[in-house]
Amino acid sequence: MAPTVQVGTILIDERPLMPRVLGLTSEPYSGTWNVIKALDSFALDRKIHAAGWKFFFMAAEAKALSFGAVGAKNMQNALRRILGKMESQNFNCLEVTGIVAKRFLGVPYAVVSAHSRHIQQSCYLDSAEARRTSQRDAEWA
Numbered sequence: 001m002a003p004t005v006q007v008g009t010i011l012i013d014e015r016p017l018m019p020r021v022l023g024l025t026s027e028p029y030s031g032t033w034n035v036i037k038a039l040d041s042f043a044l045d046r047k048i049h050a051a052g053w054k055f056f057f058m059a060a061e062a063k064a065l066s067f068g069a070v071g072a073k074n075m076q077n078a079l080r081r082i083l084g085k086m087e088s089q090n091f092n093c094l095e096v097t098g099i100v101a102k103r104f105l106g107v108p109y110a111v112v113s114a115h116s117r118h119i120q121q122s123c124y125l126d127s128a129e130a131r132r133t134s135q136r137d138a139e140w141a
Helices: 017-022 041-050 072-089 128-140
Strands: 010-013 026-030 033-036 054-067 093-104 107-120
Touching: 026 072, 041 054, 054 072, 054 093, 072 093, 072 107, 072 128, 107 128
Parallel strands: none
Antiparallel strands: 010 033, 010 093, 026 033, 054 107, 093 107
């Protein structure tokens, strides 16, 4: 069963090196994406900076709709669509920033919004190609 997702939940694309270096604990969520346990974005940011890494926040917001009541399965479907939209950017984290339940003509639906985040050692954000290359290198390691 997938862990519950709420506003402030951080998902991380599991890479072999990052969790060991940063001491992160996570639960599997969907594919290679895991939910970071027991840390909000502020606590995670402090932990990352203490290890000498950087935690970037991307301003562009992605949204997805999920028809039906707000529940774990509908949230997972909406987050899969968001992750699919952001796949080409090669960021390694995602922060859920909004879950809003609505109704249209009596039909319930939820709007899920999220922002990309990225963890890396350099203080300058790598290009998409550099992020893709580092991801490929991590998979080979």
